Amino acid sequence: MSLRVMIAKPGLDGHDRGAKVLARALRDAGMEVIYTGIRRTPSEIAEAAVEEDVDVLGLNCLSGAHMSLFPKVIEELKARGADDIIIIASGIIPEEDSEKLKALGIREVFGPGSSVKEIVDFIKSLDKSRNG
Amino acid sequence: MDESNNTSRSKREIAKLITQIENGAELTPPHSEATVVGVTGAPGSGKSTLISAMARALVDKGKKIGVIAVDPSSPISGGAVLGDRIRLNFTHENLFFRSIATRGMRSISKSAYTIAKVLGASGYDMIIIETVGGGQEDYEICAISDLSLLVLCPESGDSIQMLKSGIIELADAIVLNKSDMEGSEIFYTMLKNSFPEKHIFRTVALYSKGVDELTSFMLSWKSVEDHRKEAAIRSFLAMMLKEELFSGFLKENRDVFEENVRAVAKREKEIYEAIEDLMRAKHKL
Structure with missing residues (x-):
């Protein structure tokens, strides 16, 4: 059973080289990765995550708008009864914001300096705990 | 279900x-x-x-x-x-x-x-x-x-x-x-x-x-529904059947299959020899 992961980019941020590198690394780790493409709204992302029935949703934002966009994605998922989807986040996210986002239910935040391997290993560890 | x-x-x-x-x-x-x-x-x-x-x-x-x-x-x-x-x-x-x-x-x-x-x-x-x-x-x-x-x-x-x-x-x-x-x-x-x-x-x-x-x-x-449809269905059924037979074969012979893949990759065996060996493994079932 392949783990299904969605990489999503909310808001007006057109820089997605990192998202593509990560999508490829997760593919190479044996996961099925759905990439939404850039400039999606929180509601589009939540709708897509529901239709694709993903195990993990990875939000990436490099524009600095994470504190307004990420909580909206969480709300949109809740509204669809899909708040069991594990959310992780990455981007230019300061330490103090990381703590706030985690308090809102985002499982882990990968800020500047995080390696691809760290993220892949973290998602793999989620899979292990999922399969008991 | x-x-x-x-x-x-x-x-x-x-x-x-x-x-x-x-x-x-x-x-x-x-x-x-x-x-x-x-x-x-x-x-x-x-x-x-x-x-x-x-x-x-x-x-x-x-x-x-x-x-x-x-x-x-x-x-x-x-x-x-x-x-x-x-x-x-x-x-x-x-x-x-x-x-x-x-x-x-x-x-x-x-x-x-x-x-x-x-x-x-x-x-x-x-x-x-x-x-x-x-x-x-x-x-x-x-x-x-x-x-x-x-x-x-x-x-x-x-x-x-x-x-x-x-x-x-x-x-x-x-x-x-x-x-x-x-x-x-x-x-x-x-x-x-x-x-x-x-x-x-x-x-x-x-x-x-x-x-x-x-x-x-x-x-x-x-x-x-014409001869084109029939040709497509023939091909699709054949594909599904091959898939079923192959999964059945793999269930019993995964190790032999993988051994043969490695042997051919290392050039210890020719591909046709591997196929013959795998067919033999199949008949032992």
């Missing part, structure tokens, strides 16, 4: 059911009257962009549309990047879009047929299946669809390519996408001359040009 027709299913419930099918749950495909449209063509011909434009037009015409977009699984890691959704520029309550990986099958995943039936039984009027970017031999999709569309773009070849066998013979209609490109007129005329009996449409999917005419055609289409 006894899920049959249920048009009140939520998207969440449908999505969960599809996951179960993908993971091998035994489910008899429910009855569905929905039209299944298969879309195939080479990588980069614009299938996903065209499907996004078609889905928009069909939803605007008041239809409920399901899309199953298939991309290849990696033969190395088993993972996949399912990228068709990138071309979809909207979400809608009357649109259900699901990306799936081939998981060891060829142009379409084993579960695509059952998923299409489930979407149909859940109240979707038309189900569009997008195959993996395919070539001349990928025509299994014609067996499980009521209408098969082959997407080409200018520079897909000359009149000799049009004489070749395979998908171009079996597809119900041809869509010449990117028809604003240079050389498109000549290619269109050549297509018309090569296939006077076929429906041929011209589109520029990116700008939704020609899409209204194409979707009207799709909605009025009545499935044809």
